[in-house]
Amino acid sequence: MSNMPVTDTIAHALMQLVDDSNNAGAYREPSHADIEFHVNLAGLAQYDPKQQGQLIGKAKRVRAVLYTTMDSNQAAASRFATGLLAKVRACGGFREASPNFVGREAIENAKAAFDMEGFVLADDGSLSPKVLTSLRGIELTDALAAYARRAQKGADDAALIAGTGKDLIEATAAHVLETLQGHYPTSSNFQALLGMAFIALELAVPEIPEQPGEPPVKALERGLFLSALGVNRVRNKQGTGHGRPWLPTLSDEETRAAIEIVGTVSAYLLAKLARRERRGSRN
Incomplete structure (x- = not known):
């Protein structure tokens, strides 16, 4: 799905999809290396606080990149968000049996965020425009x-x-x-x-x-x-x-x-x- 809209609400929803800080100490993919790959693929390395030497968690890292770029470079922010969502889906983030499952609340929040922008996020993490x-x-x-x-x-x-x-x-x-x-x-x-x-x-x-x-x-x-x-x-x-x-x-x-x-x-x-x-x- 290209041209994913990136708004404040969607940035926050995506941040929740990678946040494992409240996961009782259990690690969950995507990793920092995965995030860095998609940041660089979108050409946004200069906006990545971790690549600028800051110690920062995954959720805050994603939020920082998206909030910095969604107004000044919506196309690049969309490329990063699209790649990140695909990675969450590929590593089992939308499957309850997976150790990387992001949680029902995070998924429902993401669904609501995309719904507000005219997109449908399915239970399996696939994204498509609403059939108006x-x-x-x-x-x-x-x-x-x-x-x-x-x-x-x-x-x-x-x-x-x-x-x-x-x-x-x-x-x-x-x-x-x-x-x-x-x-x-x-x-x-x-x-x-x-x-x-x-x-x-x-x-x-x-x-x-x-x-x-x-x-x-x-x-x-x-x-x-x-x-x-x-x-x-x-x-x-x-x-x-x-x-x-x-x-x-x-x-x-x-x-x-x-x-x-x-x-x-x-x-x-x-x-x-x-x-x-x-x-x-x-x-």
Whole structure:
């Protein structure tokens, strides 16, 4: 599983998976040497306190590496976390009969942490993105919000819904209409679908002219709409689901901006949907 999300909660969960300090003095793999191997494989040796001469336990070592890098170098932090999880799984960390079993509480905590980010951690330690097409209601809202948070941080794979090739904004717009109106037109193009979602949420779109005395935020909403259309135009429609999901002519900074816009627009729509639902529950 590549592109594992790394957040505060996930870093803490992974730290628990390697922590044997409360194991009644019994040693448990992975070893410090195993951790060092995956740190170096991810190119993060300079952030490893043990390799800088500090005496430190395995859990604190993992936490230090992840907390130092998850914001500045999410891709490398993800590579390290992915390798570490694979090692825990390979040495029997998820098998109760194994001497390296990490414990049910640590596994359940890790499951909950990944669930919050739109991923499923199975009992055997395998990790996969949630199949969002199987979710409905608040579960889908939460999963889309997790993708949006990751896209806002520049996570390339978060901009497309895993396994479907569907744009995150498109999926969010469809969810908005499904929630508020009970259905959405499956044959509509991206612009039409997004426009219907904006209007359903009472947001401004460029096709509706500015009204006298309207709040300044309406200009922001029109800008978000146009930005979403721009992002859709630079999508690699032939490459969704496999390979680079953006046109090869885009520079790294342009790609990152596009991903972050996907996250921002999706997060805004979901926040407005949540407000509508809260308002409806009070009436």
